[in-house]
Every structure is written in structure tokens, then in C-alpha cells.
Amino acid sequence: MNRQARSRTTVYAAGALALLAAVTGCTSGGDSGAASAALVPASGSPATAAPSRSAGPSPTASPTGGAPAAGDAAAWAKWHLTPLPPAPPAPADKPVKLARTGPVPVFSEVKTSDKVVFVTIDDGAEKDPKFVEMLTDLKVPVSMFLTRDIVKDDYGYFKHLQALGNHIHNHTVDHAQMSKVPPEKQKSEICDAQAALTQQYGTPPLLFRPPYGDGANTPALNTAVQQCGPRAVVLWRESMQIHDMQYQAADKKLRAGDIVLAHFRGPKDLKGETMTQMFGELLARIQEQGFTVARLEDYIEAPAA
Numbered sequence: 001m002n003r004q005a006r007s008r009t010t011v012y013a014a015g016a017l018a019l020l021a022a023v024t025g026c027t028s029g030g031d032s033g034a035a036s037a038a039l040v041p042a043s044g045s046p047a048t049a050a051p052s053r054s055a056g057p058s059p060t061a062s063p064t065g066g067a068p069a070a071g072d073a074a075a076w077a078k079w080h081l082t083p084l085p086p087a088p089p090a091p092a093d094k095p096v097k098l099a100r101t102g103p104v105p106v107f108s109e110v111k112t113s114d115k116v117v118f119v120t121i122d123d124g125a126e127k128d129p130k131f132v133e134m135l136t137d138l139k140v141p142v143s144m145f146l147t148r149d150i151v152k153d154d155y156g157y158f159k160h161l162q163a164l165g166n167h168i169h170n171h172t173v174d175h176a177q178m179s180k181v182p183p184e185k186q187k188s189e190i191c192d193a194q195a196a197l198t199q200q201y202g203t204p205p206l207l208f209r210p211p212y213g214d215g216a217n218t219p220a221l222n223t224a225v226q227q228c229g230p231r232a233v234v235l236w237r238e239s240m241q242i243h244d245m246q247y248q249a250a251d252k253k254l255r256a257g258d259i260v261l262a263h264f265r266g267p268k269d270l271k272g273e274t275m276t277q278m279f280g281e282l283l284a285r286i287q288e289q290g291f292t293v294a295r296l297e298d299y300i301e302a303p304a305a
């Protein structure tokens with residue numbers, strides 16, 4: 001595949017953005033189910049996902065401490081999965097280098113030849129304790145883009161995921177469609193979320209993702225991001241639905257360095273499937289294409305303090 005042919009920064013035309021928003025359904029509302037319905041394979045997928053929440057995995061595993069090492073087949077088997085290969089060492093020379101000031105880059109993939117993709121999880125509506133248990137067992141890295149008003153009823157849930165080494169990033173106050181609101185409102189959407197997430201999680205979010213990817217390449221949004229603290233706008237190449245990803249690439253294949261979008265969603269938005277079932281299917285789709293999951297922040301050099 002010709003990596004050079006693909007731009008690291010993806011520029012969306014307005015029409016493409018609208019389509020993207022419609023099909024990715026980056027919401028916690030009811031429209032996401034309809035949006036993803038057409039994307040569910042008619043024949044279903046292999047039974048790789050975990051049991052339902054009510055009939056969850058064996059409670060014998062210790063909820064604290066004693067978690068299996070990465071690649072531990074037993075830990076993966078508990079979730080009806082086979083282990084992904086461990087991620088390669090974090091590159092010493094980061095492919096993404098962020099500046100302390102000035103315009104922020106917009107990217108949806110990271111330039112690397114490692115056979116890795118990066119998993120990002122948005123919004124924060126579903127707060128399934130089984131998902132904490134799953135990531136504790138599997139040690140698969142994720143990056144979270146949280147919307148303040150969607151997580152504020154239980155900031156603590158995400159602290160459990162943060163404690164596993166996962167980073168928390170900014171996804172606005174209330175999931176506004178940024179191009180539809182004036183610059184001052186764009187700024188408050190980002191700055192107020194930045195303040196709340198910093199207070200709750202102890203670290204200022206380094207990255208920002210606009211809801212639906214909307215407005216990502218506009219000067220107004222870039223300015224607002226600069227005023228609020230994040231140092232990059234992060235989009236995605238694939239969007240996880242229920243059983244499979246929706247691909248922007250015509251050949252529907254993952255490429256090294258792709259950023260994958262998923263959501264904290266539960267049965268209401270997943271046609272009865274649980275967060276852990278969806279995530280298990282995502283890992284299976286990544287695995288069957290010969291990739292593993294790496295930590296996005298390991299490929300990004302934050303600005304010098």
C-alpha cells in the first residue's frame with residue numbers, strides 16, 4: 001500500500017462531513033441506532049464477543065490487583081477472545097510532534113510502519129463496570145474523548161480507566177456541533193470542558209475532538225482550541241458500529257497508524273449488545289487484519305513545558 005499517497009491530515013469537504021456525521025452517529029441519542037443499522041452484517045459475526053452483562057464473565061477474577069499480564073491467554077479467553085500481539089515499543093522519535101503555541105494540527109492517522117492502530121472512545125454515556133474489568137484484564141490501551149455533561153454524573157468511572165494508563169481528552173461541554181455555533185460559544189465549549197476535565201483528572205487534555213468531526217478544519221475552531229489548551233485536533237479513519245467498523249478507505253481495510261473511533265455505548269444504542277461485546281468485536285476485527293492496538297499518546301510528543 002502506498003502510504004505516501006495518503007495525507008496525514010485529512011481535510012473534509014463540508015458535504016463529506018455531513019455524511020460522516022450521519023453515518024458515524026457520534027451521539028448518545030436514538031439516531032445512532034438507525035445510523036448503524038445498515039452497517040450491521042446480515043449474517044452476523046463470529047461469536048467473539050463477551051457474554052451479556054447479566055451473564056457476565058466468571059466473577060472469580062480479582063477485581064483489584066493480580067491482573068493477568070498482557071497477552072495472557074487466560075485473560076483473553078475469559079472474554080472469548082484470543083490475545084492480540086503486544087504493541088511494539090513506543091517509538092523514541094515520535095511521528096507526531098506538537099508545538100506549545102500556534103495553530104494546532106488536525107490528523108486522523110499517525111505516520112508509522114508499525115502494524116498498529118489506535119482506539120479512541122468518545123462521549124462517555126455508557127459506564128459499564130464490566131468494561132473496566134475488561135480493560136484491566138486485557139490491558140488494551142484506549143484514548144478517551146469525554147463530553148463534560150455526559151460524564152459529569154460519574155466522573156469517577158473514567159478514573160478507573162485512567163488508572164490503567166489511559167489518557168483523557170476534550171470532547172466539548174455538551175456535544176455541540178461546532179460549525180453551527182459562534183466562535184465565542186466554540187471557545188466556551190472547549191475551554192469549560194478543558195477546565196472540568198483538568199480538575200477531575202489532574203492533567204489538562206492534550207487533544208481535542210469536535211463532535212461529528214464537524215468544523216475540524218475551520219479557522220474558528222482552530223483558534224478556539226488554541227485558546228483553551230489542547231494542542232491537536234484528532235479525527236479518525238474508521239468508526240466502530242456494533243459488529244464491524246465503517247471505513248473511510250474504499251477497500252475497507254485498516255492501515256498502519258489509523259485512528260479508530262468507538263463510543264461508550266450500551267444496549268440501548270447497540271441493538272441489545274453490551275459495551276464489552278462491541279469492544280470484543282472491535283478487537284477481533286483489528287486482529288483478523290493483522291494489527292494490534294498501541295497507545296496513541298506513545299506516538300505523540302507533547303510540547304515541552
Ligand SMILES: [Zn+2]
Pocket residue numbers: 026027122123171175211212
Ligand atoms: Zn461524540
